[in-house]
Amino acid sequence: MKILVPVKRVVDYNVKVRVKSDQTGMETANVKMSANPFDEIAIEEAVRLREAGIATEVIAISCGVTACQETLRTALAIGADRAILVETDAELQPLAVAKILKAIADKEGPGLIIAGKQAIDDDSNQTGQMTAALLGWPQATFASKVTIADGKAQVTREVDGGLETLSINLPAVITTDLRLNEPRYATLPNIMKAKKKPFEIIKVADLGVDITPRLKTIKVSEPPKRTAGVMVPDVATLVAKLRSEAKVI
Amino acid sequence: MTMRRTLDFLLNDWLDVSTLTTRPRFADHSAETFTAVLDVSERIAREKFAPYNRLVDTEEPSFDGTRVMLPQATLDATRAYAEAGLRSAGHDYALGGMQLPYVMEVALRSFFLQASIAIDGYTMLTAAGASLIVAHGTKHQIDAFARPELDGRFMGTMCLSEPQAGSSLSDIETQAVPDGDDFAADDLGPRYRLKGSKMWISAGEHDLAQNIIHLVLAKIRGLDGKVVPGAKGISLFIVPKMLVDANGHLTGERNDAAIVGLNHKLGYRGTVNTLLNFGEGKFPVRAPSGFDGRGAGAIAYLIGKPGEGLQRMFHMMNEARIQVGLGATMLGCAGYEASLDYAQTRLQGRPSGPEGKDPTAPQRPIIEHADVRRMLLAQKAYCEGALALSLYCARLVDEKATGDPVLAADAALLLELLTPIAKSWPSEWCLEANSLAIQIHGGYGYTRDFPVEQYWRDNRLNMIHEGAHGIHSQDLLGRKVRMEEGRALAILGGRIAETVRLARQHDVLIRDTDALTTAFATLQSATATAWEGGDREVALRNSVPYMQAFGHVVIAWLWLDVARVTVERLGQSGDIAFLRGKLHAKRYFFRYELPRVDAWLKPVCERDDTFSDMDTAWF
Numbered sequence: 001m002k003i004l005v006p007v008k009r010v011v012d013y014n015v016k017v018r019v020k021s022d023q024t025g026m027e028t029a030n031v032k033m034s035a036n037p038f039d040e041i042a043i044e045e046a047v048r049l050r051e052a053g054i055a056t057e058v059i060a061i062s063c064g065v066t067a068c069q070e071t072l073r074t075a076l077a078i079g080a081d082r083a084i085l086v087e088t089d090a091e092l093q094p095l096a097v098a099k100i101l102k103a104i105a106d107k108e109g110p111g112l113i114i115a116g117k118q119a120i121d122d123d124s125n126q127t128g129q130m131t132a133a134l135l136g137w138p139q140a141t142f143a144s145k146v147t148i149a150d151g152k153a154q155v156t157r158e159v160d161g162g163l164e165t166l167s168i169n170l171p172a173v174i175t176t177d178l179r180l181n182e183p184r185y186a187t188l189p190n191i192m193k194a195k196k197k198p199f200e201i202i203k204v205a206d207l208g209v210d211i212t213p214r215l216k217t218i219k220v221s222e223p224p225k226r227t228a229g230v231m232v233p234d235v236a237t238l239v240a241k242l243r244s245e246a247k248v249i
Numbered sequence: 250m251t252m253r254r255t256l257d258f259l260l261n262d263w264l265d266v267s268t269l270t271t272r273p274r275f276a277d278h279s280a281e282t283f284t285a286v287l288d289v290s291e292r293i294a295r296e297k298f299a300p301y302n303r304l305v306d307t308e309e310p311s312f313d314g315t316r317v318m319l320p321q322a323t324l325d326a327t328r329a330y331a332e333a334g335l336r337s338a339g340h341d342y343a344l345g346g347m348q349l350p351y352v353m354e355v356a357l358r359s360f361f362l363q364a365s366i367a368i369d370g371y372t373m374l375t376a377a378g379a380s381l382i383v384a385h386g387t388k389h390q391i392d393a394f395a396r397p398e399l400d401g402r403f404m405g406t407m408c409l410s411e412p413q414a415g416s417s418l419s420d421i422e423t424q425a426v427p428d429g430d431d432f433a434a435d436d437l438g439p440r441y442r443l444k445g446s447k448m449w450i451s452a453g454e455h456d457l458a459q460n461i462i463h464l465v466l467a468k469i470r471g472l473d474g475k476v477v478p479g480a481k482g483i484s485l486f487i488v489p490k491m492l493v494d495a496n497g498h499l500t501g502e503r504n505d506a507a508i509v510g511l512n513h514k515l516g517y518r519g520t521v522n523t524l525l526n527f528g529e530g531k532f533p534v535r536a537p538s539g540f541d542g543r544g545a546g547a548i549a550y551l552i553g554k555p556g557e558g559l560q561r562m563f564h565m566m567n568e569a570r571i572q573v574g575l576g577a578t579m580l581g582c583a584g585y586e587a588s589l590d591y592a593q594t595r596l597q598g599r600p601s602g603p604e605g606k607d608p609t610a611p612q613r614p615i616i617e618h619a620d621v622r623r624m625l626l627a628q629k630a631y632c633e634g635a636l637a638l639s640l641y642c643a644r645l646v647d648e649k650a651t652g653d654p655v656l657a658a659d660a661a662l663l664l665e666l667l668t669p670i671a672k673s674w675p676s677e678w679c680l681e682a683n684s685l686a687i688q689i690h691g692g693y694g695y696t697r698d699f700p701v702e703q704y705w706r707d708n709r710l711n712m713i714h715e716g717a718h719g720i721h722s723q724d725l726l727g728r729k730v731r732m733e734e735g736r737a738l739a740i741l742g743g744r745i746a747e748t749v750r751l752a753r754q755h756d757v758l759i760r761d762t763d764a765l766t767t768a769f770a771t772l773q774s775a776t777a778t779a780w781e782g783g784d785r786e787v788a789l790r791n792s793v794p795y796m797q798a799f800g801h802v803v804i805a806w807l808w809l810d811v812a813r814v815t816v817e818r819l820g821q822s823g824d825i826a827f828l829r830g831k832l833h834a835k836r837y838f839f840r841y842e843l844p845r846v847d848a849w850l851k852p853v854c855e856r857d858d859t860f861s862d863m864d865t866a867w868f
Contacts, residue, residue: 188334191285
């Protein structure tokens with residue numbers, strides 16, 4: 001069984017992001033980029049399934065600019081077997097990525113797609129779900145435990161009220177939550193080996209999918225600055241302020 | 250902005266490290282693998298080291314009479330480092346290494362030294378020990394001791410000092426005698442029994458690894474019962490805590506090497522520091538052999554030949570000293586980053602002019618005060634200058650090892666000359682940077698609620714260990730500037746002249762090229778004046794101010810060379826604020842620091858005898 005794992009290049013989680021002065025988006029020039037942390041969890045899970053003999057091949061895929069190659073090399077260094085970059089300079093929204101993933105899945109025929117539940121840049125939390133819908137596959141999102149047996153995946157999901165366990169038929173789409181696993185660090189020998197693994201670059205135009213953005217960003221701005229706290233003399237004043245100023249009660 | 254940006258700039262734009270990949274040894278590497286190695290190192294440092302830096306300071310190692318207790322975090326961090334293959338990064342493929350250039354190894358080490366120098370201490374010592382065995386040991390010694398150190402199973406120490414002998418190693422008293430008639434027939438090397446005490450042994454006892462490989466300096470006792478006096482009598486031994494077979498597997502025998510107690514230090518507390526007794530009979534081994542016929546005496550294997558110990562040990566010290574300087578540098582960087590962050594968010598005071606008179610107007614961040622800017626700029630100039638020095642010296646190590654023979658010989662000589670500076674300059678000035686970081690924090694900086702006091706305490710060691718400050722100044726003025734009739738100094742002069750020539754193509758740098766040329770000329774004449782008459786005692790009496798001046802000239806040169814590249818990049822757009830910051834740090838260094846050179850060299854040039862004239866009774 002092949003496993004397809006989408007990996008997104010995002011601003012590194014350690015960077016304090018800044019809004020561009022023209023409010024069109026976030027500042028990404030000269031900012032450190034790395035793989036989306038949820039996607040690293042997805043790669044780790046796929047590699048563990050291969051190490052357990054359940055999967056035969058892990059394919060990492062990224063959609064975007066040439067620099068996404070670095071992100072894919074990271075996935076290869078963690079243990080993916082080969083990589084596909086669907087290259088484009090155009091803005092990609094979740095639906096466009098889902099269409100690309102569908103096109104690649106149609107070609108590769110994976111038994112499983114494991115994706116991060118969301119990317120830490122736009123927090124959309126849509127790509128996995130849309131991909132499953134386009135493929136007509138079952139989906140299990142926010143996975144904290146995955147077991148594969150007899151053509152089915154048993155997936156424990158983190159939901160608001162606790163844990164929910166689903167059994168879904170393969171092929172399927174699973175999206176990862178934070179507690180699914182702790183991704184390993186790439187080792188130096190594996191960084192060297194990653195250089196020699198198969199790496200395919202496909203132009204998005206060659207896939208024949210419509211990636212036109214459907215959403216328009218009007219403005220990006222910083223949240224209002226937190227103002228200093230005040231000490232209130234008694235409970236009555238607190239309640240009054242909560243009612244009249246904060247308007248929360 | 251973190252130091253990573255500066256590191257990348259120095260490696261790529263200034264030193265152009267990717268050109269190293271054209272050399273056969275590094276042919277499998279590329280700019281991409283270099284970046285990946287830095288990324289994974291930065292991440293492990295950020296996730297496994299940095300969060301525990303304060304913990305290992307507050308929960309300093311304890312000793313219950315048998316075992317040394319360390320926080321779990323130390324085990325997790327050192328293990329993650331080893332599992333990523335970082336310990337063997339620079340070694341041959343045949344040893345499980347990645348043949349990474351030394352300059353990249355130094356670059357990756359910077360993250361760990363900044364994140365937690367005390368957790369890193371275990372790894373640093375292990376790597377140094379393994380490198381020494383690889384360079385000077387036999388194949389059996391490499392397989393049994395170095396390989397397990399590189400792959401993560403063992404750790405190591407360096408045992409040089411004794412309670413009565415630190416800087417003066419020729420006075421050590423630990424003795425070795427052949428262990429039985431068949432002592433020369435052991436696969437692991439000529440086998441001896443050792444007896445003596447070793448002081449200041451970092452990582453001397455712990456449970457972080459299966460075994461601890463001590464590298465010990467001792468004197469072999471001759472058949473007449475005497476030892477060769479002085480440095481010529483010193484030999485180098487491998488003393489494993491647990492004995493091993495030829496493949497590095499534990500035999501189950503505990504060697505007679507015992508911890509006596511811990512030293513309780515000012516800083517660097519996460520690295521346990523011990524007094525060890527070798528051969529006192531606490532753990533008798535392989536009786537009835539041994540000093541007392543009952544197994545007393547630490548079993549030790551000779552590296553190299555008798556009497557070559559100091560030479561073998563110091564062969565590896567150059568690289569260790571670059572890393573000590575780098576450690577000082579990265580602690581400086583840690584303080585700089587912390588105080589920069591604080592200065593941008595701490596509100597205090599108003600402008601001095603009329604607009605500041607309104608007491609109801611909001612206060613401004615302290616970074617807007619001129620004096621705080623002074624302290625930040627000084628830190629930036631010291632730390633980034635020191636980082637450039639560390640990387641430059643590491644690049645010389647690569648040139649020495651893999652360069653074209655003529656250039657390699659020059660690089661080796663220049664490296665010899667710059668090593669005392671690479672160790673001492675960051676130790677002195679990045680410590681000063683830490684002091685400024687505390688000053689910016691005011692009273693808060695003096696408390697344990699902020700990290701800067703720990704950086705200062707941790708950094709204070711660096712002027713002391715791996716050759717004290719004064720010792721390096723004597724090495725510099727007493728030996729390095731004079732070796733091969735001053736050829737190393739001439740090579741340095743040539744490189745400075747080359748930087749000056751290139752920098753003069755940029756109008757904005759011409760004033761600095763003149764200042765640097767003059768400062769180097771003063772340094773050369775001070776060198777000659779100090780040695781007039783050839784009396785060593787007289788020549789060396791002002792060696793410390795001489796070294797301070799020498800260091801400032803070297804850093805000014807490197808800053809000018811970095812500025813030259815920066816000016817070129819500014820012409821090609823890029824990150825303007827980042828590049829302007831580099832030029833401004835250079836400007837600070839040339840205007841506020843380089844002028845100090847004259848003051849330091851004045852007593853040298855005048856052969857001032859204030860210190861020798863001072864009678865001991867007058868103190």
